Amino acid sequence: LTAREYLTFVGELYGLKRSDVDYKAEKLMALLGLEKAYDSRIATFSKGMKQKVLLISSMLHDPDILFLDEPLSGLDANSVMVVKEIFASLAARGKTIFYSSHIMDVVEKISSRIVLIDGGDIVADGSFAELKEKGREGTLEDIFNQLTGFDKYRDIAGEFVAVMQEDSPHD
Template identity: 55%
Template sequence: MSEETILELKDLSIQFIGKQVLNQINVKIKRGEIIGYIGPNGAGKSTTVKIILGLLSDYKGDVIVFGENIRDHPVDYKRRIGYVPENGEIYDDLTATEYIHFIGQMYGMGLEQIEQKFTALLDKFELKAVRHARIATFSKGMKQKLLIIASLIHDPDLIFFDEPLAGLDANSVMIIKEMMDQLAKAGKTIFYSSHIMDVVEKISDRILLLNQGEVMADGSFMELKAKNKEGTLEQIFNQLTGFDQHEQTATDIVRIIQGADQHE
């Protein structure tokens, strides 16, 4: 892993309608790291990514990407970034080919280069038969594969994957996990956000746990495990975020479903 800093957040803070969503986040990310970025819903994960991508500008602090402050260079750095959002909007009326041609050209790629890469990737993602079909006819898993292709077609250096395995079959999940590992070894930096803790635990070089807008933990899984009483990442997550009611809540739900309370 390189010592080169690819991304740095300095005292990053933001408020929405008086609520502090991020509170002075300070993080340095190196080239070739796979960062597991986790936290409860509303912790500020998506907000952080949107700021880095330049989708939110009303923040305090600094975001340094590829050595440049994005306030000073708000466009050029985006050509080196790939992004798969959790609920990715996609142009359903386009065919797969039209969509990828559009995305590739936005990143400054020539049509010949796009077509060469796209044809090869379609084969590997088992989408070759639907390259000219409307995206509206695709299953969730097929759309997810297309979003992953779109995020990687331009060979980005910094990649944000927000729940990238959603809708994928078991074989595709294994391929994507292995692909992320190989991309990192090739010097790509990956932000991986997911609620599937065992996947985050296995693939991440480093885990950032965000809660109520603050970094509660930062380190490898083994480092986090050494500092906390619990053993799995899911247990550490629950411990650090103060959530210890899952057993009782599940029991209550089962009782309600079974109508147990009505017979007491």
């Protein structure tokens, strides 16, 4: 499908009129720098372009609740800033955004409530400030490592680099 076809399809699934979908989708595509790609096949898009179309499709109908999994994946730095600002604006308007990510610094900066999960179990629940008040120190990544006991990342990284630099014993 082209971006126009896909967004029209999604919009109509949510009960929007075709003309309203097309109007909104075209404007949103332009705002994210994709105006020239609106009638191009999505299969030809870069990962970042596909991600932008998916973000547009999830917000086209102005939902009260959003479920997003790694929504910044593949986006360039400028687009990340725009999308984070969109999320902040939506949250300020009372929208609920469930945001799943392994990028802890982004979660730390944009989330009003954080749930940390380790092996399917909730190990922490609260704002970043509340997590820090419970005696944890450092960044959200540091807090996660403290809660899960994972402290071998430096050793593993060091060994990884050492193996990269080794000569093969089969030479």
